[in-house]
Amino acid sequence: MKKSVKNVTYEIPVRGSLGLLAYGHKGIIAWRGARDKNDVNQKKK
Amino acid sequence: MSKKVLVIGWDAADWQIIDPLIAAGKMPTLQKLIKGGVRGNLSTMNPPYSPMLWTSVATGKTPDKHGVLGFIEIDAEKQQIRPVTVRQRKVRALWNIFHNQGMKSNLVGWWPTHPAEPINGAVVSDLFPKAIGGKEKEWPLAPGSIHPKSLEKELTQFRIHPHELTEAHILPFIPKAQEIEDDHKKSLDIFVKIMAHNTSLHACSTWLQENTEWDFMAIYYDLIDHFCHAFMKFHPPKLPAIQEEQYEIFKDVINSAYRFQDMMLERTLELIDDDTLVIVMSDHGYVSDNSRLLTPPDVHAGPALEHREFGIFVMNGPGVKKGQNVFGTSLLDVTPTILNYFDLPIGADMDGRVMMDAFEELPPIKMIDSWENEPGDFGLHGQGSEEDVLSAQAAMEQLIELGYVDRPDSNVEKAIHKTKCELRFNLARVYMGKQEFDKAEEILLDLIQEETEISHFLVDLVQLSLIKEDYASARKYLEQLRENDPKSRTKTQLTEAKILFGEGKVPQGKKILEELSKRQSLAGASYFELGKLYMRLEEYPNAKENFEQAIEHKPNNAKYHHALATVYLRLGALEDALNHGLTSIELVRYFPDAHYTIGQILEKMGDLDSANQAYATAEKLRPKLKRARIAKENIEKKKSKRLGHDETSDFPEITIVSGLPRSGTSMMMQMLNAGGLVPLTDGVRKEDSDNPKGYFEYEKTKSLHKNNDWVGEAEGKVIKVIAQLLKHLPVDYRYKIVFMTRDLDEVLASQTVMLKNNNVQPKEGVKKAFNTELKKLDDWFDREPGVEVLKVPYSGVIEDPRSQAELIQQFLGKKLDIEQMVDQVSSDLYRNRILKF
Missing domain, CATH: 3.40.50.300 (P-loop containing nucleotide triphosphate hydrolases)
Structure with missing residues (x-):
C-alpha cells in the first residue's frame, strides 16, 4: 500500500478524515490504514 | 481524441443554497465549473419523486412512458413490496443505447439501477451501499449490485459501514455533536448512514475513473436530498418553532453537506480528461425559505412536498459556451443533448430536446422514430433470467425512515393492493402534469371506488374538474372531500373561491380571496386567483395589479409571470409582456402555454422567426396544442406572402x-x-x-x-x-x-x-x-x-x-x-x- 495519498500521510489529523473520504477510494484506503495502524480515530460506537 | 460525457447527479441541489456558498468562496469547484461553462435552472416534473425523475433524465421520457412510477414496486413472484428496481423501467436508457453502439458506460448509484444491467462497462447499483444489520461482519452484498461480477471483490472493499464512521466525520458538520441528547441520537444514526452510503459510492466512482476506459459515466449522490429531509428545518434563518439548543447543534449541517459535495466533486474532476463534457445537475430543488415544513404532512409521499420545482444545471466542456446562463432547461433534455453530443440520433418519442443554446456549435440533430424499435443488443436483462434480488430490507427501511413510503401493511395482500393503488395514483399525477386530464380522471375515478382512504384522490378530482371548468363536479368532489375529512374545510378555501367564481357567485368568491390574501402563506395564490377573475371579466388593469401582487409574494412562480405576460399582451405592452413571458419559461421550461404566449408576443413584434420557434416549442411540449400548429402555419403563410386559401393547412x-x-x-x-x-x-x-x-x-x-x-x-x-x-x-x-x-x-x-x-x-x-x-x-x-x-x-x-x-x-x-x-x-x-x- 502506498504510504501517502496526494501528500496526505497516514498521520491524519482528525478533521482531515473527512477530506480523505472526499478523496475517494484512495482516501478510504489511506484512512483505514492510518486508523488501523495508529488508532487515530476512535470508533463512534 | 474521443468524446466523453460525465453526468454527476446531486439529488435536490438548489441554487438558493449554492449561490450564497459560492459568493462566500465555499464551493470553489462548482464555481470554477460554472465560470467555464453554462448554468441554469432545471425544471422538474410532477410528481417530483426522485426514482421517476432520474429515470426521465436517463431516458428523455416522461414516467408514463418509462414506467418507473414511485419509490417501491411489487415483487409478483415473492408477493412482497420492495424498493423500485431497474426492471420497472420499460424503455432503453442512455447506457443501453451506448451499449448497442459499442460504447462503454460506468454507472454509480443511479436510482434505480438494481440489479445491475449487463452493459459494456461497469454498474454499481443503488443497492450496493445499503447496510443490512448493525454489525460490519454481517453485511452481505446484495446480489446484482455490481456488473461485471469480476469487479465485486475490488469494489466491495470500498463500502463503508455507517458504524465505521467516527467523530472525525461528524464534527465538521455538527461541531456540538457531543451535546446531542439521547432523544436526538437518531439524527446521528441518519447522518452516518447517509455519509456512509454516499462516500461508498464516491469511492467506487473514483476507482472506476482511474481503472477503466469509458465513454459515458454517471454518478448519483443522494447526500444533499437526504440531509435536507433530516436537517433542513435547522438551517438558518431559525424557524420560530425550532428550539434554540437544537438550532445551535444542527444549523451548519446543510451548508456543510453542500461543501462536502463540492469536495467530492473536486476529486472527481481531477480524474477526468480535459475533453470531457461534464454535467452537474439535480432533479429538483428543496424549499429552504420560511415555507419550510417542520414535519412533512401525513399524505402520500409527504416529504416530496418539500421539493422545489427547480433543480440546478451546470455544463462545462468542449463546445459549451462559457460563463453564460441557459434558460428553460428540463431534466428531459439531458438524454437528447448527450445523444446529439455523441452524434447519435434522438428518438422522436423522447419528450426532451437538445439544449442548442448551451453550445457554441453542435453536430446536426439526427432523428429516428424510436430507439425502442432498433434491433440488436442493448445490454438489457433477459426475460426469465431474474437474479436473486435481495429483499432490499435496508433500502426499504431507509425509504420508510425518510418518510417516502409508509411501512407496508403486515397483511401482504393489503400491502400489495395499497402499493398498486399508489403507483396508479402516481401515474394519474404524471398525466395531470402532462395535461392529459382524461387519462388522469379515469384512474382517479377507479381509485375512489377501490380504496378506502380517498381524500388525496378527491383533492385531485376537484382540481381536474376545475381545469375542465366542470364546476358541478368540482362542487360534488369538494363536498365529498369535506365529508370524508372534515379538517380539509379550512385548507380548501381557495378551491371554494374558484368554484364560486365558476358558479357565477363572484362577490362570495372575491370575499374569500380578499380574506385569504391577508394570510402570508396564501397571499400569492389569492392574488393570482383574483387576477384570473379580472382576466375573465376582461378588466385588464385590475388583473395586472393582482398578478403583480402575486409576483411580489412569490417572485419565482412561473404561472404568475405567464399570467402577467398575457395581461401585458392584451394591453399592448409588448416589451413588458415578453419580459414576463421569458421569465416564466426560464423558471419552468415545460410550460407549453407560456411558449405559445411568447410566440404571440414575438409575432406581434414582427419577429416571425423567433415566434415560429416559440410556437414550435409549445407544440413539441404539448402536441395537442393545435393553436400552436395553426400559428406556425400562419407564420409560414406570412413569410411566403401567400394569399387566400392555404392549400397546405393541416386543418380543414x-x-x-x-x-x-x-x-x-x-x-x-x-x-x-x-x-x-x-x-x-x-x-x-x-x-x-x-x-x-x-x-x-x-x-x-x-x-x-x-x-x-x-x-x-x-x-x-x-x-x-x-x-x-x-x-x-x-x-x-x-x-x-x-x-x-x-x-x-x-x-x-x-x-x-x-x-x-x-x-x-x-x-x-x-x-x-x-x-x-x-x-x-x-x-x-x-x-x-x-x-x-x-x-x-x-x-x-x-x-x-x-x-x-x-x-x-x-x-x-x-x-x-x-x-x-x-x-x-x-x-x-x-x-x-x-x-x-
Whole structure:
C-alpha cells in the first residue's frame, strides 16, 4: 500500500478524515490504514 | 481524441443554497465549473419523486412512458413490496443505447439501477451501499449490485459501514455533536448512514475513473436530498418553532453537506480528461425559505412536498459556451443533448430536446422514430433470467425512515393492493402534469371506488374538474372531500373561491380571496386567483395589479409571470409582456402555454422567426396544442406572402357567417348560398316577416357552448353562428368568418321591431352590453390563430352589393357567382334603417 495519498500521510489529523473520504477510494484506503495502524480515530460506537 | 460525457447527479441541489456558498468562496469547484461553462435552472416534473425523475433524465421520457412510477414496486413472484428496481423501467436508457453502439458506460448509484444491467462497462447499483444489520461482519452484498461480477471483490472493499464512521466525520458538520441528547441520537444514526452510503459510492466512482476506459459515466449522490429531509428545518434563518439548543447543534449541517459535495466533486474532476463534457445537475430543488415544513404532512409521499420545482444545471466542456446562463432547461433534455453530443440520433418519442443554446456549435440533430424499435443488443436483462434480488430490507427501511413510503401493511395482500393503488395514483399525477386530464380522471375515478382512504384522490378530482371548468363536479368532489375529512374545510378555501367564481357567485368568491390574501402563506395564490377573475371579466388593469401582487409574494412562480405576460399582451405592452413571458419559461421550461404566449408576443413584434420557434416549442411540449400548429402555419403563410386559401393547412376550413342578431347575417347566408357555397342548415326555423327569405340556421349552433363535437359537419360549408357563441368553436379547424357589422342603433331598432312582433319588451342597457361584447370579440379575433375575419358593413352590402361580394370572394379565396349574390340583396331588407324611424 502506498504510504501517502496526494501528500496526505497516514498521520491524519482528525478533521482531515473527512477530506480523505472526499478523496475517494484512495482516501478510504489511506484512512483505514492510518486508523488501523495508529488508532487515530476512535470508533463512534 | 474521443468524446466523453460525465453526468454527476446531486439529488435536490438548489441554487438558493449554492449561490450564497459560492459568493462566500465555499464551493470553489462548482464555481470554477460554472465560470467555464453554462448554468441554469432545471425544471422538474410532477410528481417530483426522485426514482421517476432520474429515470426521465436517463431516458428523455416522461414516467408514463418509462414506467418507473414511485419509490417501491411489487415483487409478483415473492408477493412482497420492495424498493423500485431497474426492471420497472420499460424503455432503453442512455447506457443501453451506448451499449448497442459499442460504447462503454460506468454507472454509480443511479436510482434505480438494481440489479445491475449487463452493459459494456461497469454498474454499481443503488443497492450496493445499503447496510443490512448493525454489525460490519454481517453485511452481505446484495446480489446484482455490481456488473461485471469480476469487479465485486475490488469494489466491495470500498463500502463503508455507517458504524465505521467516527467523530472525525461528524464534527465538521455538527461541531456540538457531543451535546446531542439521547432523544436526538437518531439524527446521528441518519447522518452516518447517509455519509456512509454516499462516500461508498464516491469511492467506487473514483476507482472506476482511474481503472477503466469509458465513454459515458454517471454518478448519483443522494447526500444533499437526504440531509435536507433530516436537517433542513435547522438551517438558518431559525424557524420560530425550532428550539434554540437544537438550532445551535444542527444549523451548519446543510451548508456543510453542500461543501462536502463540492469536495467530492473536486476529486472527481481531477480524474477526468480535459475533453470531457461534464454535467452537474439535480432533479429538483428543496424549499429552504420560511415555507419550510417542520414535519412533512401525513399524505402520500409527504416529504416530496418539500421539493422545489427547480433543480440546478451546470455544463462545462468542449463546445459549451462559457460563463453564460441557459434558460428553460428540463431534466428531459439531458438524454437528447448527450445523444446529439455523441452524434447519435434522438428518438422522436423522447419528450426532451437538445439544449442548442448551451453550445457554441453542435453536430446536426439526427432523428429516428424510436430507439425502442432498433434491433440488436442493448445490454438489457433477459426475460426469465431474474437474479436473486435481495429483499432490499435496508433500502426499504431507509425509504420508510425518510418518510417516502409508509411501512407496508403486515397483511401482504393489503400491502400489495395499497402499493398498486399508489403507483396508479402516481401515474394519474404524471398525466395531470402532462395535461392529459382524461387519462388522469379515469384512474382517479377507479381509485375512489377501490380504496378506502380517498381524500388525496378527491383533492385531485376537484382540481381536474376545475381545469375542465366542470364546476358541478368540482362542487360534488369538494363536498365529498369535506365529508370524508372534515379538517380539509379550512385548507380548501381557495378551491371554494374558484368554484364560486365558476358558479357565477363572484362577490362570495372575491370575499374569500380578499380574506385569504391577508394570510402570508396564501397571499400569492389569492392574488393570482383574483387576477384570473379580472382576466375573465376582461378588466385588464385590475388583473395586472393582482398578478403583480402575486409576483411580489412569490417572485419565482412561473404561472404568475405567464399570467402577467398575457395581461401585458392584451394591453399592448409588448416589451413588458415578453419580459414576463421569458421569465416564466426560464423558471419552468415545460410550460407549453407560456411558449405559445411568447410566440404571440414575438409575432406581434414582427419577429416571425423567433415566434415560429416559440410556437414550435409549445407544440413539441404539448402536441395537442393545435393553436400552436395553426400559428406556425400562419407564420409560414406570412413569410411566403401567400394569399387566400392555404392549400397546405393541416386543418380543414369552415366558412362562418356571424354578427349580432339582426345585423344582416341571414342576408349574407343567402348571398353566399347563391354565390355557390353550401350552407349547413336544417330548415327548422322557418322564414317569417322578420326574415322573409329564411334564417339559414342550424339548431345545434344554439348549444355550441355545451357541445361542439358536431362542428366538423360544416367542413367545406358555410354556417351561421351568432357572435356571442363564436368563442366556443373548437380549435380543430380554420375559420374564415364573414362578420356583419351594423350601426348599433339600427341593430337595436330592428331587434325591437322583431321583439314587439313576438310581444316581448326590449331590455335596458343592451347597447352597452353589445358594445362590450364586440370589443371582447375583437380581442378574440386577434388572439385566435385559426380565425380570419372579414368585417362586412350591412349598409355597404345594401348600397353596393357588388363591391362587397367581390371583397368576400377575395377573402374566401374561392370563385363565387357574384351576379347571383348581388341579386339576393333587396333594398326592402333595409326597412328598419334608423333614418326611417
